[in-house]
Amino acid sequence: MNEILVAGVDTSTQSCKVRVTEARTGRLVRFGKAQHPAGTSVNPMAWWKAFQEASAQAGGLSDVSAISVGGQQHGMVLLDRQGQVIRDALLWNDTRSAPDADDLIIRLAKSKTVEAESTEMENDGPNKDPNSDQDLAMRGKQAWVRAVGSSPVASLTITKVAWVSRVEPDNARAIAAICLPHDWLSWVIAGHGPAADPETEPGLEDLFTDRSDASGTGYYDPAADCYRRDLLAMALPVGMAARVILPKVLGPHQVGAKADPRIAGRDVPGGCIIAPGGGDNAMTALGLAMQVGDVSISLGTSGVAAAVSPVPAYDMSASVTGFADATGHWLPLACTINASRILDAGLAALGTDYDGLAELAKKSSPGAEGITLIPYFDGERTPNRPDAHARLEGMTLANTTRTNLARAFVEGLLCSQRDCLELLKRLGTTVSRILLVGGGAKSPAVRAYAPGILGMDVQLPQPDEYVAIGAARQAAWALTGEEEPPVWSVNIDTTLTGAPCEQVYQQYLRWRG
Structure with a gap:
């Protein structure tokens, strides 16, 4: 039997990583990787060039029957009528739109619709002043959660659109289409944008996305499966929201397009189909074959605690985002801006490496003899403190040692993820299994202290590129047309165990405030 190959892309x-995979079993066949430029504002052409380089490293895609793109969520890509990128994309970790997030919250709170619905909203006590700034903000956050499952923070796309409208009005007036990083790259693979014949139409109507990534925009309701152009209108110049093109939202295994044969599928009869793709968190869940009761904690550039849920999540504290997943379920998650870079900061400060950090931390004790790191180096999203900075608390002349500082950096990272886990539990999320993934999960110190601080055993899947695996699995699913995705094995390397160290988290809570 000839192998049928699919490709999963993680942009x-x-x-950018490209994983060429055998469709039936998920076996890795070839792999390529290319770097993206650093920064929170990036020209999307860099993603296209990295995809081409990674594809070449993976031996090309001429023999691939299906492809899917998993991508960083929330990034804003603006296109003009000719399909050209208007300005550099603002990425999820760009916090310049924090004031715009606050403005959107207050504006919705003041709208007539919210005033009419305010009697239905949760009230923390009988003596609250409905016109106070604090109560107005909470009413606005709750209104956004009811509308789209999430309240605006600087990470969400709608806030970035609002920033462009406020700061770069000429660019805002030029917008013909708004899409996300994975949408744009899928569209280019189909032969549009920089891959297009200059004599052809720009093909903006051919843009497509999926529920998971669309649910991170702030203007798509995943429960009703529809865009909320009335909300998007709050972020755009007057009259534009009705005519701006937004990508079609596809079901979990629909076919979005055919790949340009110059890019993929040239040697495959009928060519290469392009699956819907998805947000990186949803693709990780698909790659890990997560089920209801599973929670993944991913320690990459950001930290993400995500749970598969059979029902939509509406967190009226606006701390948990109610995203969709890549299978037709939902993926409530809490995300921190700071994750593995917390460890990197510790390495730089202490002049050591990961093994050295673990050896230093091992010589300390739980709680680092009273020192706590609040690890908000680049501001924070959970909790929403975009202007915050990291700080060390509880330091004395007696306890300020390299060993205690090493322990505090590791514990600060894990306690911030425990915050996310507790938020999911508060919504009634079942947590029967924790899967720890991402680059930060390779740290010996993280592995040593994760069970104690998270409060239960932790499973370590074999290190792999789970976003790319999830994308490849979706591509294979779209190829088969079956109701369920293909069953691919997920190897668990080990189960981490350890005695609970609740006092560490409680010490963290006291300083976090």
Whole structure:
């Protein structure tokens, strides 16, 4: 039997990875990787060039029957009528739109619709002043959660659109289409944008996306499966929201397009289909074959605790985002801006490497003799403190040692992820299994202390590129047309165990405030 090959693409913040995979079993056949430029604002052409380089490293895609793109969520790509990128994409970790997020929250709170619905909203007590700034903000956040499952923070696409409208009005007036990083790259693979014949139409109507990535925009309701152009209108110049093109939202295994044969599928009869793709968190869940009761904690550039849920999540504290997943379910998650870079900061400060950090931390004790790191180096999303900075608390002349500082950096990272886990539990999320993935999960110190701080055993899947695996699995699913995705094995390297160290988290809570 001839092998049928599919490709999964991970166009992440840091790099592009292309995984050519055998469709039936998920076996890795070839792999390529190319770096993206650093920064929170990037020209999308860099993603296209990295994809081409990674595809070449993977031996080309001429023999691939289906392809899918998983991508960094929330990034804003603006296109003009000719399909040209208007300005550099603002990425998820660009916090310049924090004031715009606050403005959108207050504006919705003040709208007549919210006033009419305010009697239905949760009230924390009988003596609250409905016109106070604090109560107005909470009413606005709750209104956004009811509308789209999430309240605006600087990460979400709608806030970035609002920033462009406020700061770059000429660019805003030029917008003909708005899409996300994975949408744009899928569209280019189909032969549009920089891959297009200059004599052809720009093909903006051919843009497509999926529920998972669309649910991170702030203007798509995943429960109703529809865009909320009335909300998008709050972020655009007057009259534009009705005519701006937004990508078609496809079901979990629909076919979005055919790949340009110059890019993929040239040697495949009928060519290469392009699956819907998805947000990186949803693709990780698909790659890990997560089920209800599973929670993944991913320690990459960002930290993400995500759970598969059979029902939509509406967190009226606006701390958990109610995203969709890549299978037709939902993926409530809490995300921190700071994750593995917390460890990197510790390495730089202490002049050591990952093994050295683990050896230093091992010589300390739980709680680092009273020192706590609040690890908000680049501001923070959970909790929403975009202007915050990291700080060390509880330092004395007696406890300020390299060993205690090493321990505090590791514990600060894990406690911030425990915050996310507790938020999911508060929504009634079942947590029967924790899967720890991402580059930060390779740290010996993280592995040593994760079970104690998270409060239960932790499973370590074999290190792999799970976003790319999830994308490849979706591509194979779209190829088969079956109701369920193909069953691919997920190898668990080990199960981490350890005695609970609740006092570490409680010490963290006291300083976090």
